[in-house]
Amino acid sequence: ETGVTQSPTHLIKTRGQQVTLRCSSQSGHNTVSWYQQALGQGPQFIFQYYREEENGRGNFPPRFSGLQFPNYSSELNVNALELDDSALYLCASSLGQGEREQYFGPGTRLTVT
C-alpha cells in the first residue's frame, strides 16, 4: 500500500510569484485535504477535494486554489505569494469525507522571500 506523497520537498519563491504543490493520495483514497502549518503552530485547514470538486474550505483567500484529478491526486496553487505564505504545506488523504481517518504526506516546505 503506497502512502501519501508530496512534491517538491522544499521550494523557495519570491513575493508576488505563483506556486504549484502536488500530492498523490494513498492507494484507494478518494478525498484529499490541504493544510498550512506556520512555524510553531498547528496545521490549518485550507480546503478539501472529493470526486474532483472542492467541497469544503477554511478561512483562506481565493488566491489559494486547487484541483483534483481522476486518479485522486491533487494540486494546490497559490497566486501572488506573500511573505506570510511561508509555511509547511501538508496534504492528507482519506477514504471519504470529514469523519474518516486522514493520513498525511511528508509536506512541502515553502519559503517566500
Next chain:
Amino acid sequence: GIQVEQSPPDLILQEGANSTLRCNFSDSVNNLQWFHQNPWGQLINLFYIPSGTKQNGRLSATTVATERYSLLYISSSQTTDSGVYFCAVVSGGGADGLTFGKGTHLIIQP
C-alpha cells in the same frame, strides 16, 4: 467554529516516565485523531478515536465524547517519543477539515 485546547503546552520527562496529554474540545465531534509530528514535519497517525478507548503498545488513548475531552497516555517513555503531539477533530458536516490544537511539545531526556 470548534475550539481545541491541548495541555500541557510543554512537558519534559526522564526516559522511563509515564505521561498524560489532554485535549479538550468545545463541541460534539465525529472524528478525533492524535498525531505525533517528528522533527522533519511528518504527522504520524497514532489513534483515530472519536469515542472509547484504544491501545497500541506503550500508547493508549481515551475519548469521553459526552464530556468533550480526550487523553493520550504514554508509558515507559523513550527518547524517540520526543516531538509535538497534536489532537485534531472534525465537528459537523462531511466537508469539514480537521481542526488542530496547538500541540504538546514533549521532550524525553536520557
